[in-house]
Amino acid sequence: MTDRTPVLSVRGLSVRFLMPAGRRIAAVTDAHFDVAAGECLALIGESGCGKSVLASALLGLLPANAQGAGEARLGDLDLLSADERTLARTVRGRLIGLIPQSPAAHLTPVRTIRSHLEETVRAVSGARGRAAVRAAAERAAERAAFPADHLDHHPHQLSGGLAQRAATALALVGEAPLLLADEPTTGLDRDLVDHTVDELRRHVDDGQRALLMITHDLAAAERIADRVAVMYAGRIVELADAETFFGVAGPRHPYGRGLLQALPDRAFTPIPGMPPALGALPDGCAFAPRCARATDACATLPPSTGGISCHHPHVPEDLRA
Amino acid sequence: MTCESAAEPAWRSYGVRRRSTTAVRLRVSAALVAVTVLAVLLVPPLVRLDQQTVDLGSKLLPPGWAHPFGTDDLGRDLLLRCVYGLRISLLVGVAAALVATVIGTAVGATAGALGGWVDQGVMRVVDTIASVPHLLLGIFIVAMFRPGVWPVVVSVALTHWLSTARIVRAEVLSLRSRPYIDAAVSGGASRWRVAVRHLLPAVLPRAALAAVLMVPHAMWHESALSFLGLGLPTHMASLGNLVQGGRSSLLAGQWWPTLFPGLFIIVPTLAVAGLAGAWRERIDPRRRSELML
Amino acid sequence: MLELRDITAGYDREAPVVRDASLTVARGEAIGLLGPSGCGKSTLARVAALLHRPESGTVLLDGEPVRRWRHRAPRGLRTAVGVVFQQPRLSADPRLRLADLIAEPLRATGRRDEIPQRVAELAPAVGLTRDLLDRRPHEVSDGQLQRACLARALVLRPRWLVCDEMTAMLDASTTAALVAAVEDYRAATGAGLLAVGHDHTLLRRWCDRVLRWQEVTGRIPPATPGLPRTSGPQQPADVPPAGDR
Structure with a gap:
């Protein structure tokens, strides 16, 4: 290889x-x-x-x-x-997508996972418009197997495994x-x-x-x-x-x-x-x-x-x- | 893939980033504090002029060559008056900050280290005192004594130790749950030893920082008391007394007797605060970005 | 014997972290306690080291019930149990040189005269070299600092040792070295061991007997993290209860 x-x-x-x-x-x-x-x-x-x-x-x-x-x-x-x-x-x-040590500490505690993802989507991809950004964020979550019904949760409401997936989803956004x-x-x-x-x-x-x-x-x-x-x-x-x-x-x-x-x-x-x-x-x-x-x-x-x-x-x- | 680079590689340096603003602020603040301290220490002995010299022939002169800051309503040189005033304000400020820090650290550390009902009781007392406006309480305390330097110091100290007590207590509480305190307890350390050998040294940098940050507050407080005529006796005019003295001529369009003492309060206090801010960035581990291996 | 009987402990009376936990460590015995993170095993370890007062239950050291905790516990009982925690950075006073860190319990108990001899014995036992002893915590690696923390736990010759995730942050070689140091000490003194952790391979290799959390408390630990939480209390707080609408 x-x-x-x-x-x-x-x-x-x-x-x-x-x-x-x-x-x-x-x-x-x-x-x-x-x-x-x-x-x-x-x-x-x-x-x-x-x-x-x-x-x-x-x-x-x-x-x-x-x-x-x-x-x-x-x-x-x-x-x-x-x-x-x-x-x-x-x-x-x-x-380079960075997957950090201790993902829970890597996420802003006062913001939801969706807001993290949408911000990253806006910053690194060409997606414009609310609907497009929202859809791109949801796709990113799906790729990292982050459950869609947890997107509106804050980092402290997530278990260690889900926080890890959220961090992975963020790292994957920029392809x-x-x-x-x-x-x-x-x-x-x-x-x-x-x-x-x-x-x-x-x-x-x-x-x-x-x-x-x-x-x-x-x-x-x-x-x-x-x-x-x-x-x-x-x-x-x-x-x-x-x-x-x-x-x-x-x-x-x-x-x-x-x-x-x-x-x-x-x-x-x-x-x-x-x-x-x-x-x-x-x-x-x-x-x-x-x-x-x-x-x-x-x-x-x-x-x-x-x-x-x-x-x-x-x-x-x-x-x- | 043989890779012997016997020669020294070409090193590249990274970043002078995110240093500049802090550095500039630190330098400006340090320079101003140095000028202040030098002026206060050197001007009175070197310049053998009496700030009290009354010259009614030259009263309320605007700033000029002979009197850079002008003169007051008794013809006294305002520059000299300001330097002497700053000396007294600074003395009171530093003394009050020291006394307040000692009280605050002792109370905060005791409450934090003992915990339980002692902590609850002490902090309720602190809250009660803090609920009375500082100045009101300060006036009350000054009014109990004859005018002088010490009543003002006591008044400022007794109204300002509360914040230090809170900071120190919070710090002690957060340290107390650290495993290293557990380890010390498990190693047989007495309550006293834990407090004096492990907790106190750890909070001292914070307490010292709080002390420096308090100097400007104390100076303002003293000035406010003096401005209200409750502070120092007029023969030891502090900056607050000077502002108070200039107030009457302000309405007549003579701005200098108010402006210059006012600036002498504002600039050094901001400089001290700026220096303390830069220091805080240095001791606050959350802002550290140095090498961690 | 170090006995924990029906211990219920926590930081909030309403919701104790540990409920009805019981276990026994005999002299010379090594017990491993296995549980997922967040199940309360660290709290139980602190109770066993007399560092946390349980809400109910009894701790017995050689048959003698413990009635007071932390500073109030008699010094002889407190120092009979040595502890090592998970994170060496948080377990070491940042101002002390490693030699002083190791000697601190001797100073605290007024046995200064033993310091040179004990430090000289323990440093090689945990694998610390002379030059490291003069450094402060920020000048050494996690592994080196944890070696010093182990030496500190051993310096008063405790009859039991409680190791709470002692090696979770460390690499394989340092882990093996620290475990070997603990075992050498136990072989020489017959001390008992309670090793708390989540790595079953390690605990099974290290200990005589490995207990699962549910065997100690009779309860199944909270669901394995990593699976989505879906139930009640984790609902977003801004959804009002049904009755309010």
């Missing part, structure tokens, strides 16, 4: 923050990945590994003390060099080719996680959209993703097919393997140690201090080959045989 032309193509994306006293925080370093229409890429990693910063960079929502490098192509547009005007008028809502879901399942019960993730998958399966889902929930990623990008200390250390990654072959990077082995339905053993602070990364492989396979070679930065950045990756079974 990677032979399709990508919707989003990220090349050498780096983000750093300039802190007081000349400190530099390398939040994202040299990220490369593509997402194609009809495909879901899950960006996984623990909190503080830089994955939310990556999302902010794509949306042009970095704070003033941030610096970016590289490019993120969405069609003909480079998101990283686009000015605020372009981002506001053509990107957010129209080219954006890329959906960006930032930790959409944090704090939800397992049943609701499955439900939310299945609905997101449905919006990708029609082949029109690409979905980039940022999450630390491996079970959710396994359920939804076609491909997985593992982020550690600001770098994407492994990019693999979800089936291989979660399947018998397993991850090839020792960090990805460690993460999976920490799951309660697997070995339930933690990776020893803790990730390094992004302000003080080692020169070589950032995972080496926690890695059982580390050797002297790991004092230099591993090159990225075949989607893996590791000097000593696990070799897939079929190659060894």
Whole structure:
């Protein structure tokens, strides 16, 4: 499925923050990945590994003390060099639909879902006239399976699942080719996680959209993703097919393997140690201090080959045989 | 897809957005407050002129080179009078705001931390006092003492601690239900320790902000009392006294004895309020937009 | 034994969140309590930690009934139960360095002299390094802060530990590390555990016995969120009752 032309193509994306006293925080370093229409890429990693910063960079929502490098192509547009005007008028809502963490907090509490949808319809589509806007809003709700009889409700009257659908409906209004879901399942019960993730998958399966889902929930990623990008200390250390990654072959990077082995339905053993602070990364492989396979070679930065950045990756079974 | 970029990538910076208006407001306010403080501190010792010098030969002169703000009906230099007046108004304002903040924080924190009937009782008292117009209550308090600085400070403080008490109580109540207070209780902390070590330090920035925001209010209140002739004795003319003194000549078309003291009330109070507003944006976490990893 | 008998508790007398909940945690036993979010399990956890006074029902610690709650509870009883909450950001005093955060219960109970030794023991047990101990909460990640919060709960050597969704915000590796730290402590001291959560895979792996909310309260929890609510109280408020028209 990677032979399709990508919707989003990220090349050498780096983000750093300039802190007081000349400190530099390398939040994202040299990220490369593509997402194609009809495909879901899950960006996984623990909190503080830089994955939310990556999302902010794509949306042009970095704070003033941030610096970016590289490019993120969405069609003909480079998101990283686009000015605020372009981002506001053509990107957010129209080219990228954002599905937020905690949707209930993302909706204005004093307005109904219908009013949210109609406002978005007016802002991002050509629909004019009350009837047309109303109809477009109802169609958007229907696409996200948001029940029509709840359109006149306020956000606090909705259950977690319905609030999530309302937020999804808003993200879908602009027919954006890329959906960006930032930790959409944090704090939800397992049943609701499955439900939310299945609905997101449905919006990708029609082949029109690409979905980039940022999450630390491996079970959710396994359920939804076609491909997985593992982020550690600001770098994407492994990019693999979800089936291989979660399947018998397993991850090839020792960090990805460690993460999976920490799951309660697997070995339930933690990776020893803790990730390094992004302000003080080692020169070589950032995972080496926690890695059982580390050797002297790991004092230099591993090159990225075949989607893996590791000097000593696990070799897939079929190659060894 | 080999991607070794040994060379330092080309960094681009983002945004100087949404900073500018706050920064300008902050700078203008800070400059005005600095000028005010310097004038009040330096002018009296440096300029060895007596603001009380009566010169009936030059009474009610319009603004000019000799007297930039003109003179009043006794021929006294209005610029000098205004600076001295501001000194007294500011002194009363700051003193009253401090006293009011101490009372308000103590009452609000006690009510919030103890809760229950103590809270109910205290807040009913606060509501009752707040239902009487400030100025009326202020007049009542001043009238009980001989004229002087302290009765005015007490009058202003006793009418202004209510808002601080409410702010602090609300803050304490919202903090009290935080898990970290639960954790402290579970860790064996006494009620006193929770209040002094965990709740109070958290509300102090808010209380300090309320104190700064109260300085303009206190100055206005003092001016109003003085304008009504109930404030400071006339030999310690505050800005309110000056406005009051200029009132009689206003009808005769002499505007300067009212306008300049009036401006001396308005400009510094707005500057202090502006500074406090910028500070609030800094300490209010909801408005923070800095890096969160 | 930590016993909760017929606990009814909530924040509004008219509508208690928990009704008639009963459960028992024996010494050395790990109990998992499984329920959907919003069912009242956090309230029950706070009752078990003596942090919330129930409207009715009894809590017994080793057979001794608890009569006073929060500050009023005798210090010895309060500190016999350690608690860890879901959100480390809200559970840590933002002004304290992690070392002071961990030591705070020792300071509060007047055992300052034990501080250096206990902090030095606990930091490695929960996986915190020296340099992290000098940082303040906003300078560390959620996972690192939660490790400190766990250390704080263990510093007084509680006989029971109540973990309310301790790992819901954390990644798999940190989750496994924190659970391992809890289990090491329990193995060394024989403490009991009440772990409250909604992740059945995790709780079944972690605990000796997993109870569902309905087994504890004899009630079925509110319908699974995610399905449209259609019934009465959620009607829009601007529709007047039929009789008014």
